[in-house]
Amino acid sequence: MIKENLYLRKNRLTLRNYVILNTIFNLIMTEIEKQLRESQEILRIFLLNTHNIDLIEKASEILFEAIAKGNKVITCGNGGSMCDAMHFAEELTGKYRDHRISLPAIAISDPSYITCTANDYGFDMVFSRFIEGLGKNGDVLLAFSTSGNSGNVINAAIAAKEKGMKVIALTGKDGGFLKEYCDIEIRAPYSDYADRAQEIHQKVVHCIIGSVESKLKL
Numbered sequence: 001m002i003k004e005n006l007y008l009r010k011n012r013l014t015l016r017n018y019v020i021l022n023t024i025f026n027l028i029m030t031e032i033e034k035q036l037r038e039s040q041e042i043l044r045i046f047l048l049n050t051h052n053i054d055l056i057e058k059a060s061e062i063l064f065e066a067i068a069k070g071n072k073v074i075t076c077g078n079g080g081s082m083c084d085a086m087h088f089a090e091e092l093t094g095k096y097r098d099h100r101i102s103l104p105a106i107a108i109s110d111p112s113y114i115t116c117t118a119n120d121y122g123f124d125m126v127f128s129r130f131i132e133g134l135g136k137n138g139d140v141l142l143a144f145s146t147s148g149n150s151g152n153v154i155n156a157a158i159a160a161k162e163k164g165m166k167v168i169a170l171t172g173k174d175g176g177f178l179k180e181y182c183d184i185e186i187r188a189p190y191s192d193y194a195d196r197a198q199e200i201h202q203k204v205v206h207c208i209i210g211s212v213e214s215k216l217k218l
Contacts (some may be wrong), residue, residue, distance in 0.1 A: 002100070004137065004159055014051070014120040021055035025141045039196065039199055040189060042188065042189050042196045042199065042200060043199070043200065043203070046188065046189050046200055047068070050168060052186065055184055055185070055186045056208060057188060057206050057211065058184055058209070059168045059208055059210035060185045060207075060208045060212050060215065061215070062140060062166050062168060062183065062184065063140055063142075063168070063208065063212050064211075064212050064215040064216060066138060066139060066140045066166065067103055067104060067212065068216065068217065069138060070135075070137075070138075071104070071136070071138040071139045071140070072104035072105060072139050072140075073088075073089070073092065073103075073104065073105040073106075073131070073139070073142055073164075074105075074106055074107075074108065074131065074135060074139060074140070074141050074142070074160075075088050075089050075105065075106070075107045075108070075139045075141070075142040075143070075144070076107070076108040076130075076141070076142075076143055076144070076152075076153060077143065077144030077145060077150075077153065078145070078150050078152065078153070078158050079194075080098040080194060080195070080198050081144035081145060081146060081150075081153075081194075081198065081201070082104060082107070082109055084144050084170075084198060084201050084202060084205060085107045085108070085109065085110050085142070085144050086107040087202070087205060088105065088142060088205045088209070089105040089106055090105070090107075091205075091206075091209050092104070092209065092212075093105050093106075096206070096209045096210065096213065097210075100213060100218035101218065103216075106134075106139055108126070108127050108130045109154075111196075113126075113130065114126050116200070117129050117130075118190065123151075123152055124151040124152045124155055125152065125155060125185050126152050127152045127153060127155065127159075128152070128154035128155035128156045128158065128159035130156075131156055131159040131160050131163060131165070132159055132163075135159065135160055135163040135165050136141060136163060136164075136165075136217065137163060137164030137165065137187050138164065138165070138167075139160075139163070139165045139168070140165060141157060141160040141167045141168070142157060142169075142170070142179065143157055143168070143169045144154060144169075144170050144201060145169065145170075145171055145172075145176065145178050145187075146171070146172040146173070146188070146194040146197040146198060146201075147171075147172060147173055147176050147194075148169070148171040148172065148173060148174065148175040148176020148177065148178040148179055148187075149176035149177055149178070149211040150176075150178070153169075154176075154178050154181060157169065157178060157181035157182055160179055161181060166183045166184075167181060167182040167183050167184075168182060168183065168184045168185075168189075169176070169181075169182035169185045169186070170185060170186050170188075170201045170204060170205075171185055171186070171187045171188070172188040172189075172190070172191065172194070172196075172197030172200075173190055173191075173196075173197075174190070175187050177207070183185060188200035190200060212215055
């Protein structure tokens, strides 16, 4: 009888644990699906506005003309947007899909330079100072800011305009102040969180690179 009671008790605990684990698993799966569906919806909204396709084409044309004339692309952003800026530059200089010649692009991402400039001039100057030193007339600045209000990115855009550079901005929300200082603004649909905007930016980056390669016949 004692052994039988222990067996039943063990089975009840096993069943209870199964129910708890199954509930947790379902909650996790629901959250994962929610994330993916949110991402899908943001992309759907972006595609509904066909003007975005035109803006991507215009941005790629600006970059194509600059590179064809021997000029370069400088990119910048903060946090995840810096990663997107680096992503763009490495796929131009390195490789996107197929082998081709390296294309001139550089992301402002050297930690020694950034910490030096931030320490001596303030963080708002880390990108603009780089533009002052290496930017030139005919170059292009590709600036990333999911809010459009990053002070150091805005200062970079202002410095680029003073150098005679074209400015392409990838933004989010309402475009912020950055939209006032760019030639082309490609804005992700409004979202409460930066990651949704960054997902659009990553897709735009690949579209632009592919288009530039096509225009250069690479």
